[in-house]
Amino acid sequence: MKFVVLMTEDDHYAKWDAADDELKQRVVADFHAFDAAVAARGEVLGGEALAAPDQARTVQPAPEGERAVTDGPFAETVEQLGGFYLVELPDLETAVEVARLLPREYTIEVRPVVGIDV
Template identity: 40%
Template sequence: MKYILLMYHTEGVFTEEELPGQMDLALDVCHQLQAKGEFLGASPLLPVSSATSLSCKSGRLEVTDGPFAETKEQLGGYVLIDVPNLDDAIEVARKFPAAQRGTVEIRPLFELQGIPQVGK
C-alpha cells in the first residue's frame, strides 16, 4: 500500500548545527527504503515564508503570500513509501527526525486511475 508521510514541525526546531545531521539521518532512512524497493519519493520544503496560497471561490481567484493555515507547526516535507500495511508505515515514520520533535502524519494514498506517472 502506498502512503505519504507528512513531516510537521515548528520551523527552526533543529538548530543550524543540528540540521545537517538530521538531514543525513532522514536521507539514510530513504536509502534503506530504496534498498528494499519501498521508496517512491521525498522532498523537504523551503521555509513557509516562501509559500503562496490560492483559492478560487465563486469564480474569483485569490492569491496570498504565506501558508494556508496559521499554525506553529508547518509542513516541512514529505516521503512517499510503498509498504505492506499501516504497521510498517508507522515503523518507517518513527525513524524520521520529525517524529522526535514534531509530528509525522501518515496518510494512505487514493489510487486514482489516469494520473500520469513520473517518467512515463
C-alpha cells in the same frame, strides 16, 4: 500500498537555522535510517524538503468567479510543513514503524494514498 509521510515541527525553519552541527548531523542520520528501513521493506518513491512558508502561495476556494491567491500557507499555525516522502510499503503498520525513525523533533503524519483514475 502507497503512503505520504508528512513532517511538521513548530517553528521548523527558525529551529533549523539555529541548530548546531551536531543536531543537524543527527537529523540527517535519522533520514538515512528512515531511507534504509523503507528500502528494506519497500521503496521510497519520492520526497523533498520544502521551502519556508513565506515562499508559499495559497489559492483559496471560491464558489464562483476568480479564486483569491494569498501569501503563505493556508493554515494559520506555528507548525510548519518541512518536507514529505512518498513511499510504497506493505501496510500502514509498516509505514508507521519506519516513520518512527524520522527526526524526533517532528510530528509525523502517515496517510494512505488513494488511487483515483482521472
